[in-house]
Amino acid sequence: MENLVQMALQNVNMAAIMPSLVLCCFGMFLLMINVFMPRGKTTAASLISLLGLAVTFVVTLRAWNHPELGFAGHVALDNFATFFNVIFLIAAFLTVLMSDDYLHREGYPVGEFYPLVLFTTAGAMWMASGTDLMTVFLGLEVLSISLYVLAGLFRGQLRSNEAGLKYFLLGAFSTGFLLYGTALLYGVAGTTNIADIGFYLSAHGKMLQNPMTIAGMLLLAVGFLFKIAVVPFHMWTPDVYQGAPTPVTAFMSAGPKAAAFAALVRILILGLGGLQADWSSLLWMLAVLTMFIGNVTAIYQTDIKRMLAYSSIAHAGYALVGLVAANAVGISGILFYMLAYTFMNIGAFAVLVLAGKQGEDNLTLEGFSGFGYKRPFLGVAMSIFLFALMGIPPTAGFAGKFYIFAGAINAGYIWLAILGVLNSAISLYYYLRVMVYMYFREPQEDYGWVRMNPGTVVSIVLAIVGVLYLGVVPGKIMEMAKMALF
Amino acid sequence: MQDYSLIWLIPFFPLVGSVINGLLGKKIKNEKVIGTIATGAIALSFVVSCMLFFRLLGDSQKVHEVIIASWMSAGKLQIDWGFLLDPLSGVMIMVVTGVGSLIHLYSNGYMHGEEGFYRYFSYLNLFCFSMLMLVLGNNALVMFVGWEGVGLCSYLLIGYYFEKKSAGDAAKKAFVVNRVGDFGFLIGLFTLFWALGEHGIWTVQFTKIAEHAHLLPAGGAVVTIVTLCFFLGATGKSAQIPLYTWLPDAMEGPTPVSALIHAATMVTAGVYMIGRMNGLFAMAPDTMMVVAIVGAATAIFAASIGLAQNDIKRVLAYSTVSQLGYMFLAMGVGAFSAGIFHLMTHAFFKACLFLGSGSVIHAMHHAYHHAHLHDDPQDMRNMGGLRKKMPITFLTFFVSTLAIAGIPGLSGFFSKDEILWWAFSSTRGGWILWLIGFAAAGMTAFYMFRLVFMTFFGEQRTDERAKDHVHESPFVITLPLIVLGLLALVGGWIGIPKALGGANHFEHFLAPVFEHTQEMFGIHSQHSLHAYEFPLMGASIGVALVGIFLAWLMYVKNPEAPKALVARFRWLYVAIFNKWFVDELYDGLFVNATKRLGRYCWKGFDLPIIDGIVNGAGWLVQGFSRALRFWQTGQIHGYAMTMVIGAVIIVAVYIV
C-alpha cells in the first residue's frame, strides 16, 4: 500500500505543472483576500496578480531546455509548452496592466477579474502542456469557463451580458463536438494519450482510414477551430469581442487563441500525423475561407472593436497556413506569429482602452477623426500596431507572415501563399481606413481629458517594443521557436 | 580593399531626424531648429554618400555587400539587414541624398509658416530613409521595406493638406493604386523564391539571384511570369500605363514633395528595380518587349495629355510620367545604363522645374493673398511675363526646359538621345519604338516651351490688384534652383557618347552592373546601323526645334492661334484636355458599376460607402463584404446552425 502511494507520488512530478500551480496559488490567494478588501478597491489585487505573473514568468523561463514529464505522462513541460506559456503570460501581463483603470472607469471595479485572468492563463498552460486529451480538455474548460465569466463581467451592461451568454452557449456547444471526437478516437486507439494514439495509428495503418478515426479527428478539430475562430466556427467572435470588456477582448484574442493552436498542433502533429494528408487539405480550405471572410467582412465595419474581431479571424487564417505547411518553418512560424500577434493586437486594444470614453460609444471610425493630432502618442502607437497587423515591414506582423508564407512555399503550397498575400492586400483597406480617419479627418468632437493612466501606457510601450523587436531582429526568437518543436 | 562599413549611416541620419522631429517637433515649435535638424540629417547622409561614392570610384572592386545584422531565417533561407554598394546604388544614393538635401533646404522657405511644419519634415526625412533603404538593400526584402516605406510617406505627404478633400482622395488613390503594384512585386518575389527553391537555392539576395538565375530556363514561362509581376510592381510605383493615374492627382501635395518624391526619386524606384534585376529581365525577352512597349506608349500618351493642361504642376506631372516612360523604354530595349543616366539627369532638371514652379506658385499665392483674391495660383492663364519679376527662377527654369527639350549640350539631350539611339539600334529595339520616342520628344519640347511662354513671357495676365505683389522668392528657395539648374546644364557631360567624341564615363562606371548581362544575352546596338547615329541625332534635335518654334508661334507670336486651332480640332482638344477620359473610363467601368450594383441589390439599406475603394477589385470585395455582413445575424441559432452545417459538410466530405 505504502509502495503504491510512493509510486503514485513519483509519477506526479509537480515540476511539470509548476508554472500553472504558481498561478493558481496566486489566483486562489486573490480570491480569498478579495473577501476582506473594501468594495471598489482593486488596485492591490491588480498589483498582486502582476506579481504572480512575474513570478510565474521566472518559473516558466527556468523550464526552458529543462523538460519535465509529470502525472504519468499526462503533462509535459517541454520547450513547446514553455514557449506558449510565455505567450500566455505576456498576454495576461499586458491585459492586467491596462485593466485596473478601465474597470474603475466603466464602473465595475470587481476584484474577481484578476484571479479569473490568472485561472484562464493556467488553463491555457494546461492546454499547451497537456499530452493527454484529458488534460487538454481540462485546460480548455478551465480557460473557457473563466472566459465566459470575464466576457459577461459587466453585469449591468446588456452588451456584456449578451457577449457572455453567446460565448457560453456556443462554447459549450462546441465542447460537445470536441468530446465526441475524443470519444471516437478513444474508441479507435484505446487510449487518450496523444502520443500513444500516434503510435497506435502508425502501428495499425489500416485504422487510419477508418471512418471512426477520421470523424474523431474532424470533430476534435472542430472544438479547437471554434476557439481559434476559424470559418465556419467563427460566428461568435465578432459579437463576443464587441460586447466583452475591452481588456478581456484583448486577452481573448491572443491567449486562448494561442492555447487552442498549441493543443491543435500537438494533437495533429503528434497524435494524428498519419492523417496529415487529410487534415492539411481540410485546413487549406478553411485557412483560405477564414482569411477571406475575415478580411472581407471587416471592410464594412464601423465599430473598431468589431473590426478588430474580424481582423482577428483573418489572422487565425494566416496562422493556420503554417499548420497546413506542417514543416519546421511553418510550425515554428505559428509560434512566432502567435507571439507577434499577442503584442500587436493587445497593443491595439490597449490604445482603444485609452481612447474610449465611459461606455465606449466613441470607438467608431467617426470617433477616431483627427485622433492622431489630438493624441499624438496614441496615434503613433495605434499606427504602429495597425502597420504590424497589415504586415508591413519592419514590424512583427511582417516577420510573422513572412515565416508562415515561407513555410508554405517550402512545403510547395505556393498558391496558399499567394492567396495569403492577396488577403493581406485586402486587409489594408480597413486598417488603413482607421489611419485615414486618424490623420486625414478633422476632429469632430472634443476628446476631453482621458487620464493617461500609467499601467495602460506601460502596456502600450511594452507592446510597441515587442512589435518592433520581433520585426527588426526576429532571428533569435525564431531560433527559440524552432528549438520548441518536438 | 576599401572600407564601406559606414554605409549604414546613410539611411540612419534621416531616420534619426525623422524620429526627433516626429516626437519632439510639436514641443520644439521653432521652425529654424526643426528645419535645421531635418536638413542637417539629410546633408550628413549626403556627405557620407559622397565619401563612399568617391571611395568606390577609386576602387577596383566595384561590388560591395555590407551585412549589418541577421534579420530572418526560414529553413535554408537567410535574410540579413544588409546593404549593397555598387555603381548603380552609388548613383542612386548620390541622387537621393543630393537632390534630397537641396529640396529639404528649399522646403525651409516654401513651407515657412505652415501649421504642420514639424510633421512635414518628419515625413520628408522618413521618406529619404525609406528611399535609401530601397536603393541600398542587398536583398529583395530590405528593398521591400523601403518600397513600402516610400509608398507610405508619399501617401502621408500627398494628403498633407488633409483639410482639402481632394488631397485626401488623391492620397488614397495613390495608396490603393500602389497596393496593386506592391501585390505584383510580392507575387513576383514569392514565385522567384519558389522557382529557385525548386533548384535548391533559397535566397532573395540580389547577388545570389543574379548568380543562380541561369538555373531557370531563359525565356521560359517562370522567368516571364516573375519579371512581369515585378514589372507590375514597377508600373504602380513609377506611374506607367495602366497604373499611372495616381501621379497627376498626387500634385495635391506640397510642391517640394512633388519635386522630390513624384519626380526625382520615388517614382524612379521601378526603373531602379529593373536595373537591379537586369539579369533576370534580360532572360525574359517577352517581358522586356512589354516593358519597352509600355514605356514608349506611356511616353507619348502622357506627353499628349501634357499639351493641353493649364495647371502648371499638372503639365509637369504628365511630363514626369512621360519621361519615366522613356526610362522604361530604355530598360526594355536593354539600354540599362542609358535608362539610369536619364533617371539621373531627369532628377536634376525635373526637380529644378518643379521647384521653379513652386517658386512661381509661392509668389502668386502671396500676391493673391495680399490682394485678398482667391484665384488659382497654379493656373498658367493667370501668369505671363514673370520673366522680369522673377529673374533667377526664370533663368534656372529656362535652362531646365532646354535640357528636357533635348537641346544639344544640356544634360537631357545626352541621356534622351542615348535612349532613342538604343531604341533604334538595340538588338531588342526597333525603329517603331524610336519613332514613338521621337514623336514624344517633339511634343515634350512643345508643351514645355508652351509652359515657359505662358508663364514667363508675354503680357502679365494676373489680376490687376495682385500684379505688383509678385516678387522673386527668397534665397533659400533660389539657391537650390541655381544648383539644380547648373546640374541640369552640365550633368550630362559625364555621359557624352563616343560618337560625339566623349568617353561616356557614365556607362563605363555602370558597366560592372550591366555589362555581364548585356554580353551574355547579346544585347548591344547593332553595328550595321551605326551609320544612322548622326542622322537620327539630327532628327531629334530638329523635332525639338520644331516643337519650340510651334510653341513660340502659338503662344508668343500669335496668341490667338491656339484658339483657332482648338476651334478647328475641337474633339481632339477636348479629348486631350480631359486626359483622354481615362479617369472617367475607370470611374465608369468600376465606380459607377459599383454604385448601380449597390442600388440594385441593397435598395433601402443606407450603408456607408467605403472609403478608398476605387479600383476594379474594390467593388467585388465591397459587395462580398456587404453580403457577408448579413450572415452575421446576431442570432445564436444561426451561429449554431452554421457550425453544425460546417461540421456535417466536413465530416461528410472526408468520410464518404
Place this chain on the structure above:
Amino acid sequence: MITVGHYLVLSAILFAMGTFGVLTRRNAIVIFMCIELMLNAVNLSFIALSSHLGNMDGQIFVFFVMAVAAAEAAVGLALMITFFRNKETIEVDDVNLLKW
C-alpha cells in the same frame, strides 16, 4: 445481445437529438439542457467503449466531463440570470443586440 455497437448508435442518436434541440429550442435554459444531453451522449460512448476495451481511461474521462459540466452549469445559469435581470427574458431570439 447488446454489443458496444448498440451503445454507440444510441449515443449518436442522443447526440443528434441534443444538437437538434440546440438548433430549434428558443429558451436558453432548454438549449443548455440540450447541450448537457450531448455531453451525456458522449459519456455514454466513453463508458461503453471503456468496458469494451477493458481499460479505465474512458470512465475517468466521464468523471471529468461531469465535473466540468457541473461547473459550466453554474457559470451558465449565472450568466442567464444576469441577462434576465437586464432584459427580463432568456429567449435567445432576444439576444440580438450585437450583430453585423
